[in-house]
Amino acid sequence: MKTQVAIIGGGPAGLLLSQLLNRAGIATILVEKHSRAHVLARIRAGVLEQSTVELMREAGAGARMDREGLPHDGCNLSTAHGMFRVDFSEGCNAQVMVYGQTELTKDLYDAQDAIGATIIDEAEDVALHGVDGDAPSVTFRKNGAPQRIDCDYIAGCDGFHGASRPTIPAGVRHEFEKVYPFGWLGLLSPTRPAAKELIYANHPRGFALASMRSHSLSRYYIQVPSSARVEDWSDEDFWGELKRRLPASVAATLEIGPSIEKSIAPLRSFVSEPMRWGRLFIVGDAAHIVPPTGAKGLNLAASDVRYLYEALTATILNGDVQALDHYSDRALTRIWGAMRFSWWMTSLLHRFPDQSDFDQKIQESELHQLETLQSARATMAINYTGLPY
Template sequence: MRTQVAIIGGGPSGLLLSQLLNREGIETVVLERKTRDYVLSRIRAGVLEQGTVRLLRHAGVGGRMDEIGLPHDGCYLSTVEGKFHVSFRDMVNGQVLVYGQTEVTRDLYDAQDAIGATHVHEVEDVEIHDAESEHPYVTYRKEGKKHRVDCDYVAGCDGFHGVSRQTIPAGVRREFERVYPFGWLGILSETAPAADELIYANHPRGFALASMRNERLSRYYVQVPADEPIEKWTDEAFWDELRRRLPDDVAETMETGPSIEKSIAPLRSFVCEPMRHGRLFLVGDAAHIVPPTGAKGLNLAVGDVHYLYEALRRWYRDGDAEGIDSYSATALKRVWGAMRFSWWMTSMLHRFPDQSEFDQRMQESELRQLITVPSARATMAQNYVGLPY
């Protein structure tokens, strides 16, 4: 098989890149380890930055998002002293859109089907060959048979555990990581959201988040130890703990109900440099992982897609290689900016195992500054709605 861009990984970043490139007449082949149904079953983020929304519209997949997505002009932060609002609209004239990653993926699959894009699911033993040459290729197995895809470029959209990052030689690759000593216990419930916008809560018992996917589907999280057994948490125990950590006025009125999904997500900050090696490009979680605090994961991947799409479009249209040559440095500037914001939000809102009363007061003081200093709110708002491309 021959194509122009081989894309490893059929999650939202791989699908979006394929959609954008195909609309420019650039051929792609998307290789995905799992089935389509499995990809669509993943429960992931639900807050889209302004730039993400614009790029999805540009890709021709914004119709359903614009119809049923929930615009949010701010968010709430909560301390033991009560909750307060940070207005993105007032601070930076911006907003975010609540629209689940599962829905984004569904829209992208439908769009890819409509244009006849090539996808191969349930592939095994994917390998990237000759990435440093002018003629890279990818091999994989499907149903016991080995296949080969010759291409001009390879986009590694295959996540943290994928093959793409490991293809970059260890002597070239630099990795930066912080693993946090806690996780997020999350549930999905068919209940009305606890508030009109997200609530991020700092509490002596630990962090909590009240979020939503739509008007009858809510997503809630509480901070738990990294090694916490999920079997410990019945629905009743979760709701009781969540109510303890949220503001009283919210806890007293929130609707509860059976969970339809429950899981514990570990938290880490991770960056791989460089994000390009020869004709291989890393995109999204293959190159970086952020804590979910601040909702940057999917949005950061979309930023990578934007830079790579523009680079490849300029190359195939004009023969201009500047975007390809600068892809890694350009993407990493935005990656580290989002990494700082997610680290700051995580550090400000969570209880750490060795945290003292002094540390707790510092967190509360940091939060109080957001109440009293407009420039602090503006900085948070700008980062939350998304740094410019």
């Protein structure tokens, strides 16, 4: 097989890049190690920055998102002294869209099928070759038979554990990581959301988040120790602890129901530089991981896609051979901005095992400034709705 751009990974980043490139007239072949059913079963993020929403529309995959997504103009922060709202419209005249990553991925699969894009799933032993030369290729096995794709460029959208990032020599890669001493226990339930907008709770018992996927599907999280196990938490235990951490007025009207899914996500910050090696470009979780506190994971993948899409079209369609040279630096500038915001949100809202009384007072002071200073809320709003490109 031969194509212009081989894309490794069939999550939202790979699908979105494939969709945009094909619509621009650039041929792709997308290779995914799992089945489509497996990809669509993943429970992931649900808050889209305004720029991600616009990119989905540009890709011709935003119609259902526009019909069913929930535009939010703000979010709520709960503290020991009460709850207050950060108004995004007031802060930066922007908003976010609550729309589950599973639904977004389904829309992209449907859009790819509609244009006849080539997607190869259940590909085993994916390997990248010759990326530092002029003739890169991808090999894999499908149903036990060896396959090869010759291409001009490779986009590694295959996540943290994929084959793309390790293809960049260890002596070239510079990796940055911060591991947090807790995780998020998440529960998805077919119940009415606790509030019209997200609630981020700073509580002496630990952080909590009341989120949603739709008017009838809620997603909740509570901070748990790194050693916690899902099997040690019954639904009843989860709901009880969530109620303790949310404002009393919210807890009193909280609709409780069965869990559709329950899991624990560890929290870490991770960046690998550079995001290019020869004709290989890494995208999304292959290059970076953020704590979910700032809702940046999917949105950073989308911004990587935008930068790479612009660079590939400029190079392939317009002959601008220098456009690809700027991909890594452009993407990393925005990544580190979002990394800082996610770290700040995580530091502000969680209780750390070694947290002193002084540390707690600093958290309370920061939250008080957010509540009382419009400039502080505006800064949070700009970061939450998405840094400019």
